[in-house]
Amino acid sequence: RLDLTADRVYSLDLSTRALLYRLEKPLLAKVYFTKGLQAPYNNHEQVLIDKLEDFRAYSKGLMDIEVADPTGLKELTEEAQRFGIEPIQYRYRSSQVTELKKVYMGVALVYGDRQEVLPAVTATDTLEYELARAVKRLVSEEGPRTVGWTLGNGEPNLLTGGGPLERIRNSLTEEYNLQGVDPNSIDGIPEEVDALFVVGPQRPFSPRAQYEVDQFLMRGGALAMFVTNTKPDMRTMQPQSVVHNLEAMMGKYGVQVNRDIVVDRARNGQMNLPVRQGRYMVRMPVNYPLIPRVDVTATEHPTVRGLDTMLFPFVSSVELAQPLPGDLEATILARSTEASGRIRGIRTIDPQAYKIVAPGEERGAWPVLVALDGTFESAFANRSIPTRTDGSADDGAGRIRESAPTRLVAAGSADFVANNVSFVLNLVDWLVQDETLVSIRAKQVRMPQLDKIEPSDARIAKAANLLTGPLLLFLFGLARWASRRRGAGVSETSSVSEEVGQ
Structure with a gap:
C-alpha cells in the first residue's frame, strides 16, 4: 500500500x-x-x-x-x-x-x-x-498528571465554563486531572500540580500570589502565562486596560508582553457586529483587524506541530530578553504577518478605525507566542518574601532561588486559547513532557491553505486550465490519426508487394 x-x-x-x-x-x-x-x-x-x-x-x-x-x-x-x-x-x-x-x-x-x-x-x-x-x-503504569488552572483573579473558569472552555475541559479530563488553584490561598499551589495555566487574569496578582507562582516554577513545574493587556468593551467599542501585575515577574524569566495591540488588515478573523442596512441594524460577520491570523513559525515544535495559522484576538506583541538569562533557550512559536502593525495606546476597537495605517503604527511581523526551556532564576531571588494571606510571616526556609530544568510558554492574548483547542492539547502534553500523542493528533488538524498569487499568475493558471485539456485531446487525436495512416500505408504496401510477387 x-x-x-x-x-x-x-x-x-x-x-x-x-x-x-x-x-x-x-x-x-x-x-x-x-x-x-x-x-x-x-x-x-x-x-x-x-x-x-x-x-x-x-x-x-x-x-x-x-x-x-x-x-x-x-x-x-x-x-x-x-x-x-x-x-x-x-x-x-x-x-x-x-x-x-x-x-x-x-x-x-x-x-x-x-x-x-x-x-x-x-x-x-x-x-x-x-x-x-x-x-x-x-x-501505562503511571497515574494521570495534574494540570492546574489559576482562579481568584478574574480568570475564566476552565472547570465550569461553557463553549470552547468546555471542549478543552472535556478533552483534557480524558488524559489529565484538572484542578482549580488559587495562588492567594494559604495553601498556595499544591505539590501534585505538574503544569499550571495562568490565563486572562483581570485583577492584579498580589505579591504573595506572584511568589506562589514563582516557587511553583522554581520547583520544576511547567508554566503557561497567557495575559491580556487590552480588554474590549463591545458595548461602547472602547478598549479597557487590564492590570495584572505580572510584567516584572515575566521579565525576570526573559519574556515581556508589551502594552500595545497587533493589527492586521489583510489576514484576520471575523466578529458579528451591528451593521446598518437601510433603516435597520443587523448583526453580520465583519472582518476584524484586531483579530489577526498569525503564522506558526516553529512548525516542528511539539506544541504547534500540524498547525499553520492561529487566531489571536486583541493580542499584544511579545519580546524576548537579549541576551536571555542563564541557559534558557527560546523559540518563537507564532508571529503576525509582515503586513501587520502594532499600535500603542489605542482609543477605539471599532474595526472601521483601522482601515488605514494609524499614526505611530509600527509595521512588521511581531512575535505573539513564545516558549522558553531551561533553568530560570527566581523573580524573588533578591526580594523579601511576601507575607501569607492570613498575615503570617514566611521564614523562607523552603525558598528556591533557581529552578530545576522546566518549561514556560507566554502569549499576549488570553482569548486565543478558546480559538485554538488543538494547540492547548498539544501544549499540555509538552508542558508535562508527555509528547507521545502530539504527532498523531497533528495528522488530523492540518488545514491546507491556498497560496495567494499575483493576478497575472492567476490569468496564466486560468488559461492553462482552459487550454490544457483540449490541447491534450488534440495531440492524442493527431497521434491516433498518424498511427492509422502509418497502418494504412503498411497494409497498402503489403498488398502491392503481393501482387508483384504473383
Whole structure:
C-alpha cells in the first residue's frame, strides 16, 4: 500500500507503533457495529477494522480482533453494554419511510484486567489518535498528571465554563486531572500540580500570589502565562486596560508582553457586529483587524506541530530578553504577518478605525507566542518574601532561588486559547513532557491553505486550465490519426508487394 498524503494519514505514526511495541500480553479489540448503515456512516465499520488491522500488524502478534453485529441479539447487546457501548439514535431512510433506529458503532479494547472503550465511532478522521490514546492508557503504569488552572483573579473558569472552555475541559479530563488553584490561598499551589495555566487574569496578582507562582516554577513545574493587556468593551467599542501585575515577574524569566495591540488588515478573523442596512441594524460577520491570523513559525515544535495559522484576538506583541538569562533557550512559536502593525495606546476597537495605517503604527511581523526551556532564576531571588494571606510571616526556609530544568510558554492574548483547542492539547502534553500523542493528533488538524498569487499568475493558471485539456485531446487525436495512416500505408504496401510477387 502506497500512502501519498502529506501527513501520511493512512500509515500508522511512529508513536503509535512504539505504543504497540510496549504490549506485554494479549490485546483484544471487540468491535460491536450494526451492519448496513447508510451515509455518512456506511464506510465507518470498514475504516475501523482496517485501522485495527494496522494496529495488529505492529502488535508483535499479541492483538486479536473480533467483530459482531449485536442488533437484535440479546446476549451480544448485554455484552456490549457491559463494556459501556450503548446504542445511538440513527435516522434510517428508504423510499417509503424515515424512521429512527438504535444502532451500535463502538469498540472495546481489553488488555488483561484493563479495558478502554470508544463507545461511538461517528468520525474517522481522528481514529488513529483515539485508538492510540486508548492503548496508551492500557499500557501505562503511571497515574494521570495534574494540570492546574489559576482562579481568584478574574480568570475564566476552565472547570465550569461553557463553549470552547468546555471542549478543552472535556478533552483534557480524558488524559489529565484538572484542578482549580488559587495562588492567594494559604495553601498556595499544591505539590501534585505538574503544569499550571495562568490565563486572562483581570485583577492584579498580589505579591504573595506572584511568589506562589514563582516557587511553583522554581520547583520544576511547567508554566503557561497567557495575559491580556487590552480588554474590549463591545458595548461602547472602547478598549479597557487590564492590570495584572505580572510584567516584572515575566521579565525576570526573559519574556515581556508589551502594552500595545497587533493589527492586521489583510489576514484576520471575523466578529458579528451591528451593521446598518437601510433603516435597520443587523448583526453580520465583519472582518476584524484586531483579530489577526498569525503564522506558526516553529512548525516542528511539539506544541504547534500540524498547525499553520492561529487566531489571536486583541493580542499584544511579545519580546524576548537579549541576551536571555542563564541557559534558557527560546523559540518563537507564532508571529503576525509582515503586513501587520502594532499600535500603542489605542482609543477605539471599532474595526472601521483601522482601515488605514494609524499614526505611530509600527509595521512588521511581531512575535505573539513564545516558549522558553531551561533553568530560570527566581523573580524573588533578591526580594523579601511576601507575607501569607492570613498575615503570617514566611521564614523562607523552603525558598528556591533557581529552578530545576522546566518549561514556560507566554502569549499576549488570553482569548486565543478558546480559538485554538488543538494547540492547548498539544501544549499540555509538552508542558508535562508527555509528547507521545502530539504527532498523531497533528495528522488530523492540518488545514491546507491556498497560496495567494499575483493576478497575472492567476490569468496564466486560468488559461492553462482552459487550454490544457483540449490541447491534450488534440495531440492524442493527431497521434491516433498518424498511427492509422502509418497502418494504412503498411497494409497498402503489403498488398502491392503481393501482387508483384504473383
